[in-house]
Amino acid sequence: MSLEYALINDTSWQSQTNWQTPDTPFMSFAFWQALADTGAIGEQAGWLPIFILVHRFNADAEDAALQPVAVMPVFIKGHHRGEFVFDHSWAEAYARYGLDYYPRLVTSVPYTPITGQRLWLAKGERLNEDIFKTAIAGIDDIAQQVGASSWHGLFVTPNLASIATTSMPTEIDIERAIAAQQSGVESAPIEMPIFERQGCQFLWQNKDLLNSSQPFANFDAFLMTLKAKKRKTIRAERRKVAEQGIICQRKIGDAISDADWKAFYHCYVMTYAVRGQQPYLTIDFFMALAASMSEHIMLAQALDADGEIIASSLFLYDTPVSNSDNDSIDGDVNNDVDNNATLYGRYWGALGEYDSLHFELCYYQGIEFAIEQGLASFDPGTQGEHKLVRGFIPTTTHSLHRIYDPRFVPAIGDFCARDRMHMAQYRKQAHEALPFNADNMPAFDTLH
Numbered sequence: 001m002s003l004e005y006a007l008i009n010d011t012s013w014q015s016q017t018n019w020q021t022p023d024t025p026f027m028s029f030a031f032w033q034a035l036a037d038t039g040a041i042g043e044q045a046g047w048l049p050i051f052i053l054v055h056r057f058n059a060d061a062e063d064a065a066l067q068p069v070a071v072m073p074v075f076i077k078g079h080h081r082g083e084f085v086f087d088h089s090w091a092e093a094y095a096r097y098g099l100d101y102y103p104r105l106v107t108s109v110p111y112t113p114i115t116g117q118r119l120w121l122a123k124g125e126r127l128n129e130d131i132f133k134t135a136i137a138g139i140d141d142i143a144q145q146v147g148a149s150s151w152h153g154l155f156v157t158p159n160l161a162s163i164a165t166t167s168m169p170t171e172i173d174i175e176r177a178i179a180a181q182q183s184g185v186e187s188a189p190i191e192m193p194i195f196e197r198q199g200c201q202f203l204w205q206n207k208d209l210l211n212s213s214q215p216f217a218n219f220d221a222f223l224m225t226l227k228a229k230k231r232k233t234i235r236a237e238r239r240k241v242a243e244q245g246i247i248c249q250r251k252i253g254d255a256i257s258d259a260d261w262k263a264f265y266h267c268y269v270m271t272y273a274v275r276g277q278q279p280y281l282t283i284d285f286f287m288a289l290a291a292s293m294s295e296h297i298m299l300a301q302a303l304d305a306d307g308e309i310i311a312s313s314l315f316l317y318d319t320p321v322s323n324s325d326n327d328s329i330d331g332d333v334n335n336d337v338d339n340n341a342t343l344y345g346r347y348w349g350a351l352g353e354y355d356s357l358h359f360e361l362c363y364y365q366g367i368e369f370a371i372e373q374g375l376a377s378f379d380p381g382t383q384g385e386h387k388l389v390r391g392f393i394p395t396t397t398h399s400l401h402r403i404y405d406p407r408f409v410p411a412i413g414d415f416c417a418r419d420r421m422h423m424a425q426y427r428k429q430a431h432e433a434l435p436f437n438a439d440n441m442p443a444f445d446t447l448h
Contacts, residue, residue: 003055006138009049016068019120024342025316026344027118028296049074055068069131074106076103076105078102087152090403105142105151115397117160127160133167153400156398156400168194197398198397199398200427201397207376219367222391225436246303248303250299260299264286270350297317298314298315298343299315310352313365314348317343341373342378343379345381363387389435
């Protein structure tokens, strides 16, 4: 049975088979339904989705049955908003030559710079080269139909990045490709390369190297792995919050009331208002998450001396997935779910300026929660070297890029190669600046 693909504009494929539980809450059907129902994705939002259904076609069966294998989401976009991997300079290069870089195709979780799988897999399936190349054929089909300049797969897993870069050519015959493009006729298809870019994010690990790499017993146990000066700084920051009469608390799931959600959204909107911007997401989106994904939600709140909510930080987190539920996670068998469970810091806002409150509500409350819940790691979101000095470890992120105009392939390929080298140097320097004492310093070569 060979693999084929179909392009689908709706989510009817979800009912065609049993799907594996995704590796993060952000690829759950409920999360995507909330995005769609509240207008965060769709034509008006500039995130027009098409789903590539990869299936096995059994021509020998009486009904020529189609067996769903995987689905990859692709968005047709005319902008870069909500992506966090930037290719503006590529668009500018196209413009200098009088060419339009838009539309472009993107595979990602909208507005979410979280590494994770980018295909939904049917039960019993493992991500492999055949599935990926079939999905890429679907992407190429979409690109030809809409005249897209490129495809971008953002914050993909290391496994997917490896499959992509080893299964596709790294070079092409530029002259032949240009001639074929100009003539519109070619004797054999020319496979365009897929380039990898790498970035750096900071991830907290619930692993006490002084205690046989066991999870931390409490926040103080984590602090004891840091150099004395850094321990003192963090304790001082937490003390400053208390000295302002601020009390912090955490709520999970159904314990978060409608009033809590409204207070959170007021804080969230303020984050954008101070920059003169409108938020990407609506209160209806968050209420939809509350209704359909409460078991994945933690809300940290800061209250002033009068008991009024002055800041909020919203987190999502993994719940355990047993081996009987999943045959694979992006191609890797999940033997110990506790080793994979992660807390994700996502949305924050405050009604005013308060000394050290951002650190408390976005980082320290998250670390305490991860320890209490036995979560393996805490991903606080993209960017921020200030996370580094608070014990968040530099880790590699991966994105994939396919350019369809062969005239730009050499320059963009060279850019990606140099960018990977620079990011590797940056991660090494960041690792050297970690605040851990010598006995608890993680090895650099384990971070890739």
